[in-house]
Amino acid sequence: MVKEVYFFTEMGYTAYPQDQARQRGYNNLMFPNEHFSPERAQELYSMYFDELQYCSESGFDGVMINEHHNNPLCMMPSVNVIGSILSRITKKGRIVFLGNVLPIHDNPLRVAEEIAMIDILSGGRVVCGFVRGIGQESIATNTNPVYNRERFDEAHNLIVKAWTTPGPFRWEGRHYDYRVVNPWVKPLQKPHPPIWIPGVASPESVRWAAEHRYPYIALAPPLDLIEEIYDLYDQVATAQGYTPTAEQRGYAIRVSVADTDEQAYEEGRNFYWQLGTSFGVTPRHWQAPPGYISREASQGQREQRRTAAANITPGGPVLDYEQAQATYQIVTGDPDTVIQKLKHIIDLVDPGYMIFWGREGPMSHKVAMRAIDRMTKEVIPAVKAYQADREKGRQSRVSG
Amino acid sequence: MTTAGSHTETFVEVADVRLQLRQGGTGEPLLLLHGELGVPGWLRAYELLAEHFTVYVPSLPGFGQSARPDWIMSVRDLAAWVTWFVRDLQLPQPLNVIGCSLGGWIAAEIATFNAALFKKIVLVGAAGLKPEVGEVWDYFVHAPREAFTQAFYDPEHVPEYIKYYEKSQTPEEEIQVENNREMASRLFWKPYMRSHTLPALLRGIATPTLLVWGREDAIIPLNVCQLYQRAIPGATAKILESCGHMPELEKPTEFVQVVLDFLIAP
Numbered sequence: 001m002v003k004e005v006y007f008f009t010e011m012g013y014t015a016y017p018q019d020q021a022r023q024r025g026y027n028n029l030m031f032p033n034e035h036f037s038p039e040r041a042q043e044l045y046s047m048y049f050d051e052l053q054y055c056s057e058s059g060f061d062g063v064m065i066n067e068h069h070n071n072p073l074c075m076m077p078s079v080n081v082i083g084s085i086l087s088r089i090t091k092k093g094r095i096v097f098l099g100n101v102l103p104i105h106d107n108p109l110r111v112a113e114e115i116a117m118i119d120i121l122s123g124g125r126v127v128c129g130f131v132r133g134i135g136q137e138s139i140a141t142n143t144n145p146v147y148n149r150e151r152f153d154e155a156h157n158l159i160v161k162a163w164t165t166p167g168p169f170r171w172e173g174r175h176y177d178y179r180v181v182n183p184w185v186k187p188l189q190k191p192h193p194p195i196w197i198p199g200v201a202s203p204e205s206v207r208w209a210a211e212h213r214y215p216y217i218a219l220a221p222p223l224d225l226i227e228e229i230y231d232l233y234d235q236v237a238t239a240q241g242y243t244p245t246a247e248q249r250g251y252a253i254r255v256s257v258a259d260t261d262e263q264a265y266e267e268g269r270n271f272y273w274q275l276g277t278s279f280g281v282t283p284r285h286w287q288a289p290p291g292y293i294s295r296e297a298s299q300g301q302r303e304q305r306r307t308a309a310a311n312i313t314p315g316g317p318v319l320d321y322e323q324a325q326a327t328y329q330i331v332t333g334d335p336d337t338v339i340q341k342l343k344h345i346i347d348l349v350d351p352g353y354m355i356f357w358g359r360e361g362p363m364s365h366k367v368a369m370r371a372i373d374r375m376t377k378e379v380i381p382a383v384k385a386y387q388a389d390r391e392k393g394r395q396s397r398v399s400g
Numbered sequence: 401m402t403t404a405g406s407h408t409e410t411f412v413e414v415a416d417v418r419l420q421l422r423q424g425g426t427g428e429p430l431l432l433l434h435g436e437l438g439v440p441g442w443l444r445a446y447e448l449l450a451e452h453f454t455v456y457v458p459s460l461p462g463f464g465q466s467a468r469p470d471w472i473m474s475v476r477d478l479a480a481w482v483t484w485f486v487r488d489l490q491l492p493q494p495l496n497v498i499g500c501s502l503g504g505w506i507a508a509e510i511a512t513f514n515a516a517l518f519k520k521i522v523l524v525g526a527a528g529l530k531p532e533v534g535e536v537w538d539y540f541v542h543a544p545r546e547a548f549t550q551a552f553y554d555p556e557h558v559p560e561y562i563k564y565y566e567k568s569q570t571p572e573e574e575i576q577v578e579n580n581r582e583m584a585s586r587l588f589w590k591p592y593m594r595s596h597t598l599p600a601l602l603r604g605i606a607t608p609t610l611l612v613w614g615r616e617d618a619i620i621p622l623n624v625c626q627l628y629q630r631a632i633p634g635a636t637a638k639i640l641e642s643c644g645h646m647p648e649l650e651k652p653t654e655f656v657q658v659v660l661d662f663l664i665a666p
Contacts, residue, residue, distance in 0.1 A: 030541070139541060144589040146582055285543045290578070290585035 004061035005380045006355045011048045013072040014362050015040045027280050028071040029136045047365050053089050059376025062094030064355050069140040073280045080114040087122035098198040099129025103148045104141040108155035112162045119187040126193040136286040146291035151175045163192040210236035217250035222327035226348050246352035254330035255356040257374040261333045268332035273361025335378035347393035407442045415484035418467045420459040425450025429491045433503025438463045438580040440564035445652040462583030475587050479509040494519035496663050501525050512601040521609045525617050525645045527593045534621040536593045544577050553616040553644035560649040602631035609635040610662040614643030
């Protein structure tokens with residue numbers, strides 16, 4: 001059953017000139033930052049933080065936050081900065097970092113220290129996710145994409161060891177070297193904050209999460225990828241000698257709730273605010289810099305579908321609004337309709353955690369707040385009360 | 401082994417690497433170190449050089465269909481490996497070398513630490529130094545195909561551009577292009593296409609060196625040719641007109657002529 005439901009927004013910088021981006025054919029990485037207005041960003045930050053605070057207080061079990069770089073998609077350049085603010089302006093609810101982009105850090109111990117501090121400030125409310133970053137962030141941060149996965153692995157191992165092994169100790173690895181690992185500030189939660197791994201279906205990430213017994217959080221994948229993702233997780237878990245539970249499955253989905261189906265359908269278009277896509281427009285060679293995607297993954301049909309699903313490839317298949325609804329990458333409707341659609345997902349996935357990507361783009365504050373109320377008062381209670389249909393769902397597949 | 405015309409293409413185990421090796425001609429050995437875009441085939445220039453030398457064109461580790469050892473992480477690592485290649489193939493030393501772009505950088509690195517390996521060095525549009533004016537064109541923010549047009553001055557009139565780069569690629573060719581990009585990224589993502597120490601090391605080169613540059617090189621600006629010439633004692637330079645970053649493909653006849661003048665002249 002769904003144990004907890006979180007709220008998410010990318011905190012988009014919605015004020016950039018879309019016509020300029022359309023002319024260039026991309027809206028990130030090298031899209032000129034002269035189009036950024038700090039004054040406009042100040043207004044947007046205020047609005048987004050008000051909404052996140054309200055979610056934490058009004059019925060969500062917390063909020064999910066993330067980070068991106070060189071990208072109007074997301075005004076969170078440091079997930080730890082966002083998280084530290086939330087740790088003080090909210091009093092309850094988990095703060096789900098999905099997550100720290102490990103490979104871009106030359107000093108990953110700083111991530112260990114910052115997360116530890118935020119865990120203390122928040123009273124142990126941190127869920128710590130780790131990510132590889134999207135491809136273009138290797139370029140934005142000038143981190144060699146060839147070593148992205150190696151650095152991710154090593155930084156993770158170092159951080160976990162720093163949290164769990166008494167210091168001081170030495171670390172001499174392939175990408176990181178320390179004479180002294182001995183961070184003074186350590187997390188409140190023991191042995192450390194829960195670690196979750198989000199992804200858009202890269203098979204290596206699913207496998208890696210399962211090997212470490214970390215929950216895998218599927219980020220709004222198309223419906224036809226779901227079974228592959230969690231079947232792979234189950235296979236790896238079986239090989240490791242354990243049976244995954246719902247608490248190892250998370251699911252993030254774009255949700256637009258309004259008073260009527262028609263109204264929600266129209267408001268859901270806000271997810272497609274970036275040149276008619278929901279994740280911006282990026283040339284393929286930025287999205288997949290050298291070595292960033294493994295040969296196995298890049299030649300798989302899965303990768304092709306993932307790329308299409310991510311809706312980010314110019315000239316490639318662009319997922320239109322209707323298709324996104326048909327593949328459940330976005331669900332819209334009045335509360336009853338949305339509940340029915342989410343039950344279908346729950347039948348298939350049986351997730352322990354759901355994340356409602358609940359506001360996006362030029363959606364007004366008023367509309368966002370009304371949607372949040374609908375979610376907390378009607379959708380979340382129904383979702384949490386729902387037992388996955390054993391005949392249709394994952395539970396029957398696992399037990400069968 | 402495949403044989404086409406005067407050359408062979410084989411896979412050999414050399415210096416701990418399963419290597420794709422093209423070879424043609426007879427006589428004194430001539431080692432050709434390719435650039436970051438790899439070797440598209442047995443080029444016209446190789447054919448012309450093979451009339452005078454035994455020309456060896458290995459696909460360097462990680463490029464083309466050659467295996468990629470994990471330990472090669474820098475151009476200097478690769479330079480060390482090239483010396484093993486010469487040793488294990490039992491090529492007589494010293495031998496002549498032509499290094500194109502990345503290959504030029506490798507040849508220069510070797511010459512700074514091993515004066516016995518090379519008889520004469522030809523550096524063609526060589527990477528490795530930061531331009532005084534302008535920037536080295538950045539492969540990694542551009543699409544793979546853009547690199548091919550950027551590397552030529554007048555691609556539409558270059559037979560080997562049309563032959564190798566203009567057509568749509570097979571899936572196997574696309575994989576090779578991706579392999580080449582990945583290996584290039586391993587070697588010189590940061591600092592990009594240059595070494596911090598090479599400028600100081602070049603003054604130790606005691607081997608006769610010719611620099612060949614396309615005047616319209618839009619990958620590595622012509623002023624890098626002057627930097628090399630100033631740094632390597634006694635180096636001479638030949639500039640080819642109406643020519644881009646790959647003279648060996650764009651102007652094969654003129655290119656081979658200036659190379660022969662240098663290698664064969666007393």
